[in-house]
Amino acid sequence: MSTPVPAARVSYRQSTNYLKHLYPSTPTMPEAVVADTECRPRAAARKGARWTSTVHNIASRLYHHTRKHTGVGIVCSVAYFDPGNWGVDLQAGSQYGYSLLFCVLLAGLFAAFLQVLACRLGVVTGLDLASHCRLLLHDRPRHKMLWRWGVLYPLYVLSEIAIISTDLAEMLGSAIALVLLFPSLPLWAGVLLTASDVMLILAFDNPLKSRPVKIFEYSISFLVLAVLICMALIIARIDVRWGDAFKGFLPSKALFTNGALYTTVGILGATIMPHSLFLGSHLATQDRVALEEVHTRSETSSLDCSSHKHDDEDDGPASTRLTTFPERLRERLGRTFNLRGSGNPKYPANVLAHRDRENNSLDFILAHIYHGMANMIFSLLGFAVIINALILILAGAVFYYASGARGSINPASLFDAHTLIKDMIGKPAALLFALALLASGQSASIVATLAGQSVSEGFLRWKVSPVVRRLLTRLLGLIPSMVVAIAVGKNGISALLVASQVVLSIVLPFITLPLIYLTSSSEIMKARQPCSETPSPDMAFSPPRTNTHAPMSGDIVEVVDRSLDTEAAADNGYVYFSSGKFMTSIGVLIWLVIVAANIYALVTLGLGEGA
Helix, strand or coil: CCCCCCCCCCCHHHHHHHHHHHCCCCCCHHHHHHHHHHHHHHHHHHHHHHHHHHHHHHHHHHHHHHHHCCCHHHHHHHHHHCHHHHHHHHHHHHHHCCCCHHHHHHHHHHHHHHHHHHHHHHHHHCCCHHHHHHHHHCCCCCCHHHHHHHHHHHHHHHHHHHHHHHHHHHHHHHHHHHHHHCCCCCHHHHHHHHHCHHHHHHHCCCCCCCCCCHHHHHHHHHHHHHHHHHHHHHHHCCCCCHHHHHHCCCCCHHHHCHHHHHHHHHHHHHHCCHHHHHHHHHHCCCCCCCCHHHHCCCCCCCCCCCCCCCCCCCCCCHHHCCCCHHHHHHHHHHHHCCCCCCCCCCCCCCCCCHHHCCCCCHHHHHHHHHHHHHHHHHHHHHHHHHHHHHHHHHHHHHHHCCCCCCCCCCCCCHHHHHHHHHHHCCHHHHHHHHHHHHHHHHHHHHHHHHHHHHHHHHHHCCCCCHHHHHHHHHHHHHHHHHHHHHHCHHHHHHHHHHHHHHHHHHHHHHHHHHHHHHHHCCCCCEEECCCCCCCCHHHHCCCCCCCCCCCCHHHHHHHHHHHCCECCCCHHHEEECCECHHHHHHHHHHHHHHHHHHHHHHHHHHCCCCC
């Protein structure tokens, strides 16, 4: 019997070489395991580094946006929840419950769209809406006097009427808040006290100069947050049917009933404020980045790019800077109350049309336009729409859905709301209501006064001190407020608030039409492309950098066109930021809706069917 031959021992190295010979492209199992074990920590580390870098970049951009660009949107949003809005929202909620919340949302979207157009106009051109109206209408090539006296000056008068109506509502709202806080205070005395906030405006120096006044923006932001917090605390203490409330943000049949449609017109007129469009376009011209290359023209050619101009009032010469506190205080008071006027106009006197001037540089536009649009949209939808919705929900909860004798469908006034809140919820909630109304009225009154300054500067190129302009604007609103407060007292306040909103609604189409036209014009909304170097599109989303190596001009045009619906092109050395056909169509549609709403409101009032 033969002895079996033992099998040859094969080493691990030999088996590995054999497998490599059979499968040259496939690693053996042990090597694959080792490679996978080594690669996993590296891949995880790379992935973690990417996430860390992404989070860091997002945080850096948010910090830059908050520090540099936050402020304009909040200031403009104040106009959209002023005491006039309170009156209309209380009426809507008390009569129709939550069903008109859709109108509040729709009006907020309309307002955000128009406010973004005003922001873009100011950033691209460096001029506010009122100045553009003057350039467009003051020196027409034919029929010059007809355009001036038939279009320009009537448009200015309508703008002033809108501002006076707004200031009237703001002062009356603030006076009502003071009367609610101090019941023994006469209404006319409350009007006088609210008019004193012009001194607060004077303390801010000039918020309309070419650099933002942060203390002014912080003060307005504080008042806005006070309104929001007070309303949120009140809502937290009442019984709200949240299911019905959220359904109210959807369109329903209740919107098309006769009375509800009239109230919807009132919401549109009370929400979209003409003076905020003037002020928003003016504040958008301010330099919030302070890049050196944005302020100076290129040394190689005076036509390479346009500079962003500054008023002489921003910073005095180095030789006049004072060291001691009394000297600095005297110099500051002298500049604040200087009646001779200071600062240069937005454009020279020899500029008679848009073609005679250059817009802002492409550097400046890309460093501001996207931040400004984002801030405006967030502020209007995040503050104005929410506050208006809370006011309407409050009125619906305590008036429309409340049980007992208080649950009526009669329109509620500010006095009724305060009394009902005090009876149903308690004195602390009523105190919060009055404080929120006071903060809303004071902040909106300050903003309306500044808008009056912007309108007078733009339409008429007044060469007087901002102090005089603000005092005149305040007096124009103070006189009718005092007359109404003394003559009719509390009984006529609600009617006057509604009347002021009707006036604003009638004026609104005349203000929005030039805005839509100007932003759709490629001859106006354009920026000269530098011959030597073009800014990086990253400037639109991150803190601007100097000596940036640029991509090709087509890349910039692509970025502009992708971020905005614009007719962006690099023809003839220009980049165009005008609204495209789609955006212009939306603007025209909004304008037609506003006009139709005004016609309906006037016909309804004429027939005596208004609420």
